[in-house]
Amino acid sequence: MAGPFNWLAQILSIAVFNLRTLPQRVGSSLTAIFGIAGVVAVMVGVLSIAQGIMRTMERSASPENVVVLRSGANSEMMSILMGDDVRFVSEAPGVAREDGDALASPELYVIIDRVKKGSGTDANVPLRGITPPALEVHKDFRILEGRMFEWGLNEVVVGVGARGEFEGLEVGDVIEVARENWPVVGVFDANGGIAEAEIWVDAAVLQPAYQRGNSFQSVYARLESPDAFQAFKDALTSDPRLNVKAMREADYYAEQSGTLYTLITTLGTLIAVIMGLGAVFGALNTMYTAVASRAREIATLRALGFHSGPVVVSVLLESVLLALLGGVIGALLAWWAFDGFSAATLNWSSFSQLTFAFDVSFALLVNGIVFALIIGLVGGLFPALRAARMPIANALREQ
Numbered sequence: 001m002a003g004p005f006n007w008l009a010q011i012l013s014i015a016v017f018n019l020r021t022l023p024q025r026v027g028s029s030l031t032a033i034f035g036i037a038g039v040v041a042v043m044v045g046v047l048s049i050a051q052g053i054m055r056t057m058e059r060s061a062s063p064e065n066v067v068v069l070r071s072g073a074n075s076e077m078m079s080i081l082m083g084d085d086v087r088f089v090s091e092a093p094g095v096a097r098e099d100g101d102a103l104a105s106p107e108l109y110v111i112i113d114r115v116k117k118g119s120g121t122d123a124n125v126p127l128r129g130i131t132p133p134a135l136e137v138h139k140d141f142r143i144l145e146g147r148m149f150e151w152g153l154n155e156v157v158v159g160v161g162a163r164g165e166f167e168g169l170e171v172g173d174v175i176e177v178a179r180e181n182w183p184v185v186g187v188f189d190a191n192g193g194i195a196e197a198e199i200w201v202d203a204a205v206l207q208p209a210y211q212r213g214n215s216f217q218s219v220y221a222r223l224e225s226p227d228a229f230q231a232f233k234d235a236l237t238s239d240p241r242l243n244v245k246a247m248r249e250a251d252y253y254a255e256q257s258g259t260l261y262t263l264i265t266t267l268g269t270l271i272a273v274i275m276g277l278g279a280v281f282g283a284l285n286t287m288y289t290a291v292a293s294r295a296r297e298i299a300t301l302r303a304l305g306f307h308s309g310p311v312v313v314s315v316l317l318e319s320v321l322l323a324l325l326g327g328v329i330g331a332l333l334a335w336w337a338f339d340g341f342s343a344a345t346l347n348w349s350s351f352s353q354l355t356f357a358f359d360v361s362f363a364l365l366v367n368g369i370v371f372a373l374i375i376g377l378v379g380g381l382f383p384a385l386r387a388a389r390m391p392i393a394n395a396l397r398e399q
Contacts, residue, residue: 033326035282036375039275040330040368044360045338046268047367049345050261051359057257060193061250063226064096065137068219068236071243075256076109076217081244083214088242092235094228095221098136105134106216108203112177114166116344123344125162127177128195129203129216137222140193146171146186151202154209157186159196161355165344169199177201178209194253197344197355220249260347260354272371279326280379316380323376327369334368335360 068089073079081089089095090102097103108129113122132151135141149155156175163169173184182201190196207213223232226248233246247255339360347354 029322032279032282032285032322032379033329035279036323036326036372037330037333039272039279039375040327040372041334041337042275043268043272043371044331044334044364044368045358046271047265047364048334048338048358048360049343049356050264050268051361051364052343052356053257053261053264053345053354055359056192056194056354056356057253058250059140059191060195060253061248062139062222063248063250064223065249066221066223066229066232066246067249067252068221068244068246069217071245073245076107077111079217081106081216081219083216085242085244086216086219088239089219089221089236089244092232094223094232094235096224101133102221103133103136104219104221105131105137106203106219107131107134108206108210108212108215109217110206110210112175112199114162114168114175117165117167123166125166126198127156127206128198128200129206130200131203134200134220137220138190138195140189140191141195142189144187144189146184149185149200149202152205153202154180154182154205155185156182156199156201157188158184158199159355160187160189161196161342161344162199163187164342165197165355175199177206180209192357194354256347260345276371276375279375282379316377319380320373320376323372323379324369326376327372330372331365331368335365 068081069076069079070081086104086106090104095102095104110127110129111124112127114125115121116123143157144160146157149157154177156177158169168175169184169187171184171187174181175184176182188196188200203216207215221232223229229246229248236242236244236246338358341358342355343358344355
């Protein structure tokens with residue numbers, strides 16, 4: 001029985017021999033490499049959509065912020081809060097205050113139609129009516145171009161994501177809301193958060209435009225600290241005057257994006273598996289061709305005393321090496337083509353457009369390369385076993 005050192009020496013010898021003959025099989029080898037690269041690029045590209053959506057949601061949340069909705073409502077679209085409800089929420093324990101005023105922002109949420117750039121199709125864009133405390137509650141809000149709208153006037157500011165994805169949202173443009181003209185006076189960002197897909201306006205002006213009276217759909221509040229959440233929640237749920245539920249902002253956004261994230265992740269995985277099967281067959285073909293072309297050489301080595309185990313490992317190493325090259329190429333291609341690419345999609349929870357940037361993270365690149373290595377292992381296993389089990393006498397007679 002060969003010792004460990006002898007085994008390693010045999011594996012190294014056969015592997016070096018295999019690599020030296022690669023130029024003789026450059027066509028089939030490149031086919032396998034670029035086939036696997038295509039699989040990895042597509043998989044990473046699709047999954048980076050889900051990563052980008054999750055990153056947008058994470059950037060939207062602050063650990064001190066909470067969202068209050070009507071009990072039983074799963075989104076702002078399904079919620080309604082009256083003026084007294086808002087006042088009781090603002091007076092709840094744990095709400096942060098500045099100059100004696102509660103940092104609680106009652107907000108109105110409606111949907112308007114805008115035309116998507118490039119496609120000319122209509123899309124639902126969120127129009128959010130805010131109150132002055134919103135600028136303190138949503139701390140990442142920052143005007144990039146133009147100015148903030150004036151309270152009490154029919155003026156709007158648009159998120160940088162909405163401006164990039166939809167027509168007619170540049171500073172100086174005018175949009176029609178509830179049969180009235182509303183000039184765009186500014187563009188804002190929110191550190192890459194979900195608010196960048198929205199249009200903001202004074203809630204006091206938006207309420208009569210949509211005949212909402214003194215009603216809102218949510219209250220966003222800033223707490224004194226994240227630890228104050230439980231006392232705040234208990235005070236609201238135990239108040240007989242209220243019928244509301246309170247959620248941490250991070251939990252609310254995670255719930256809002258859950259359906260979309262699961263859908264995209266499932267679709268991306270399914271596509272990767274289907275394409276991966278094709279790549280496995282490509283790798284099988286490549287390695288079977290390699291084994292067939294070197295049948296006499298492999299038989300000669302075994303006749304000289306080389307064991308079948310090193311033959312199997314050496315063939316697998318070649319297959320894995322080709323897969324590794326394909327995986328790295330595909331990962332780099334996905335990073336170059338997709339990372340930071342801006343897009344918009346429908347958020348199924350709110351039935352409105354969500355703007356985001358593809359996020360090709362390091363972990364996603366590693367997963368893509370690992371998937372490529374799995375393809376290489378599966379694609380090289382059966383040809384490797386064939387090489388090891390090949391009858392020596394028959395192989396030596398092959399031309």
